[in-house]
Amino acid sequence: MEERAVLANIATIITKDLLIDEPPRHSTFTSGNFSLSLQLLEGSDDDEAEIFALMQRKRAVSNVGKGKEELKRKQVEQTTEELKIKKTSKMEWKYTELSLLHRYVDSQFESYLHMRKLTFLKIQQELEEILRRHVLPGAPTPQTTLSLALWKLSTDEHFEEISRKFQLPWSLCQQVVRSFWHIISDNYESFIKWPNSLEAQQCTLQGFQGVPQLSCFQELFGIIALKRVDIFMESEHAEVAVVLQLICNAENKIIDCYVELEQDYTFEESPIGQTLALNPRTMPAGSYLIGSTSFPLKSYLIRPIETECFRKDTVFNGLLKPAFELADNVVDTLARRFHTLYALEARDLNEVRLIVESICAMHNLCIDFQDNYLETDVGGQQKFSWGGVLSGPRGSEKDVKGLRRRVELLDALVNTEGE
Known part of the structure; x- marks a missing residue:
């Protein structure tokens, strides 16, 4: 018991x-x-x-x-x-193919797409193989995909407006255009090329020697610029400020682009900033970028002298101005050709990056095919008011190697100018 x-x-x-x-x-x-x-x-x-x-x-x-x-x-x-x-599901495209080339006469086409018809045709031929290889099953032809994508990038219209204009379901327009952004981003290095080979690096250095106002900078490898843009972010249900960081060469082509939330942005945290810090051989020995006072002074990144104490300082800063003008012209060209930058909207930051990479890729193709629509369009010469400057602190000037490199450059350039 x-x-x-x-x-x-x-x-x-x-x-x-x-x-x-x-x-x-x-x-x-x-x-x-x-x-x-x-x-x-x-x-x-x-x-x-x-x-x-x-x-x-x-x-x-x-x-x-x-x-x-x-x-x-x-x-x-x-x-x-x-x-x-x-x-990866099928798009089930059941509509007639869209051809902007046949839909509009030359003047209408150029006013909408901000490029020549011949340029559009060359871009279509350039992308056809990539689009066919990577496009989702059941998607429309490369011609329709490119037509919808470039219409979205070149205008400030929302998907609902595009849907009404071409009588297509807006959700399908979204799917086609977003698949295009993904394809371009997946092939980033085919369109936005950092000069890695010795030949490409020498061509980049020589390119700036062909620009009279910049030929004094014999080791100039690129010009880096920033632009602050307000974007409606669906994930945040509000407008969010992001920073576009672009590096361009003497041909006005973009060789590096990066997008980050303004509150999180620093040059050191950007991919190219981290790469240059870890591996200076990313650029030829002794070469450098030129940037504004928003960037930190480095041995490979030269910025203006913030406090001009001597005449040499003023002269040196004056020599840098053509570089800033070149970069501003590239950024302005992006906005003049791709109006979606004025009313940019995206689901999240990743999609913003996809859009910007697609814009930069299309910009570079327009440069490759020597499209001169923006140069000859009288109305396009006006300066657009878009974006802004960073509101954060200026870049640091405490880097010892950067200070030494700028002093060497200052002495060499200003003495040469005085002779």
Whole structure:
């Protein structure tokens, strides 16, 4: 009897633990079951078996939390998998192909797309293989994809307006254009090329020697510029300020682009800033970029002298101005050709980057194909008021190597100018 009493007490303790541990709304171990268990214990000849069963029950209850976490993990994995399937699902394009080349006469086409028809045709031929290779199943032809994508980039129209104009479902327009942005971004280095080879680097250096106002900077490798832009971010349900960081060469082509939230932006944290800090050989030995006072002074990044104490300082800063004008012209060209920058909207920061990379890629192709529409368009010569400057602190001038490099450059350039 004493043994049976001990076993009964153990069973009672285990059962109470079960009642405490188990969540009430999911509990199936009711008071009725508790009484039934005691009855079973009292009438059972196998008390050890009953206790073992109760212990197993307690172990199962203790695993409820783990089970919930596992269920959540599986649900997340399932949702992710569903998103992947949805992303790669067919577009089911059931509409006539869109050809802007045939839809508009030359003057209309150029006023909308801000490029020549021949340029559009060359871009279409350049991208055709890539679009066919990477486009989603069931998507329209490269001609339609490019037409919708460039219309979106070149105008400030929202998808709803584009949908009405071409009588297509706006969700389908979104899908086609966003697939284009992804394809261009996936082939980033085909369009936005940092000069890596020795030949390409020498051509970049020589390019600036062909610009009379900049030929004094014999080791100039690129000009870096910033632009602050307000974007409506769907994920934030509000306008968000982002920073566009662009590096251009003497041909006005963009060789590096980067986008970051203004509140998080620093040059040192940008990909090219980190790369140059870790591997100076990213540029030829002794070469440098020129940037405004928003950038930090480095041995590979020359900025103006902020406090002009001597005549040499003023002269040196004056020599830098043509570089800033060249960079401003490139940034202005982006906005004049791709009006979506005036009313940029995106789902999140990643999509902003996809859009900017696509714009820079199309800009470089226009340069490659020598499109001169913006140069000859009288109305296009006006300066657009868009974007702004960074409101944060100026770049640091504390880098010892940067100070030494600028002093060397200052002495060489100003002395040369005085001779």
